[in-house]
Amino acid sequence: MENLLVAENIYKKFGGFTALNNVSISIPKGSIFGLLGPNGAGKTTLLRIINQITMPDEGQVFLDGKPLHPSDIAHIGYLPEERGLYKSMKVGEQALYLARLKGLSKAEAKARLEYWFKKLHIEGWWNKKIQELSKGMAQKVQFIITVLHKPKLLIFDEPFSGFDPVNAGLIKDEILQLKEEGATILFSTHRMESVEELCDYMALIHKSNKLLDGKVSEIKREYKSNTYEVGLEAENETELLKELNERFVLGKAKFQSINDDLKLTIQLQENETQNDLLTYLIGKARINHFVEVIPSVNDIFIKTVTQNA
Ligand code: ADP
Ligand code: MG
Numbered sequence: 001m002e003n004l005l006v007a008e009n010i011y012k013k014f015g016g017f018t019a020l021n022n023v024s025i026s027i028p029k030g031s032i033f034g035l036l037g038p039n040g041a042g043k044t045t046l047l048r049i050i051n052q053i054t055m056p057d058e059g060q061v062f063l064d065g066k067p068l069h070p071s072d073i074a075h076i077g078y079l080p081e082e083r084g085l086y087k088s089m090k091v092g093e094q095a096l097y098l099a100r101l102k103g104l105s106k107a108e109a110k111a112r113l114e115y116w117f118k119k120l121h122i123e124g125w126w127n128k129k130i131q132e133l134s135k136g137m138a139q140k141v142q143f144i145i146t147v148l149h150k151p152k153l154l155i156f157d158e159p160f161s162g163f164d165p166v167n168a169g170l171i172k173d174e175i176l177q178l179k180e181e182g183a184t185i186l187f188s189t190h191r192m193e194s195v196e197e198l199c200d201y202m203a204l205i206h207k208s209n210k211l212l213d214g215k216v217s218e219i220k221r222e223y224k225s226n227t228y229e230v231g232l233e234a235e236n237e238t239e240l241l242k243e244l245n246e247r248f249v250l251g252k253a254k255f256q257s258i259n260d261d262l263k264l265t266i267q268l269q270e271n272e273t274q275n276d277l278l279t280y281l282i283g284k285a286r287i288n289h290f291v292e293v294i295p296s297v298n299d300i301f302i303k304t305v306t307q308n309a
Contacts, residue, residue, distance in 0.1 A: 001028040004184040010059035019045045021208045034195040035188040037205035043188035051078045077151040085130045092126035102149040116144040135162040156187040192298040211304045223295045226268045229253045231261035231289030259288050
């Protein structure tokens with residue numbers, strides 16, 4: 001698929017400290033791309049370079065195949081990590097002012113803001129002062145300002161960090177909706193579960209280096225271990241467990257069950273398939289539960305970081 005944004009071989013040092021060490025990412029048009037990594041990994045630095053706030057020491061960024069130009073800012077919506085709003089201004093006044101800076105007419109800005117305030121259930125905040133807002137409330141306002149001019153590329157730095165679960169869910173739904181409407185979205189996070197729910201593509205950055213990137217589904221396929229989670233009922237569970245133990249690598253499984261199941265994970269050999277396992281089990285137990293174990297982004301993160309240590 002065609003890429004909207006490509007960052008190529010980016011290096012960045014702050015004094016003697018390397019914040020980005022030859023990091024490249026490519027973001028396909030119309031996708032959601034998660035930049036994942038622990039605090040201090042270099043995520044914000046990369047996002048700031050893409051937004052032309054910081055210059056890279058080496059490397060280049062391309063938007064739509066062309067080297068990034070200052071005028072491209074008009075096509076990018078950026079929610080920075082430090083959410084600065086003018087504390088003494090009123091919410092509506094501030095939002096209108098920032099919307100005008102993005103080139104919207106006063107009428108258009110007002111109409112769009114009213115639409116978004118309603119959508120995020122904050123109609124009543126128009127005349128509140130920014131300083132009266134909690135961190136999460138201010139973040140909602142900034143989210144709106146980021147997306148208001150309908151840029152083709154949206155960049156959110158830790159978009160969920162200030163939110164309670166309900167509002168984080170609300171923002172997630174909005175991000176998915178923006179993708180439906182054709183936007184390309186890049187966001188950073190140190191929270192693995194938001195990658196599961198949202199991303200088509202991801203890159204894992206750890207200590208200034210990119211350790212892994214690609215399509216989330218393909219990465220998961222690559223990291224799966226031919227393991228199945230089963231819930232079994234048998235006449236003689238001890239006997240069955242002994243038999244299974246001799247034949248497979250077993251592990252503990254946790255899942256909800258209304259039966260008094262023997263709950264296990266069963267790892268197969270590389271050349272075996274789920275049908276082999278089912279055939280094997282069918283004469284020996286009642287199979288109440290049978291699913292493939294798909295590695296979580298968190299599992300993948302831990303595995304990759306350990307491998308690279
Ligand atoms: P992340 O967003 O992944 O948490 P950052 O990109 O903010 O990480 O920071 C990566 C590293 O670079 C950190 O160790 C941070 O202290 C350092 N760093 C970031 N910006 C600066 C700066 N302007 N001057 C010096 N060090 C910086
Ligand atoms: Mg950061």
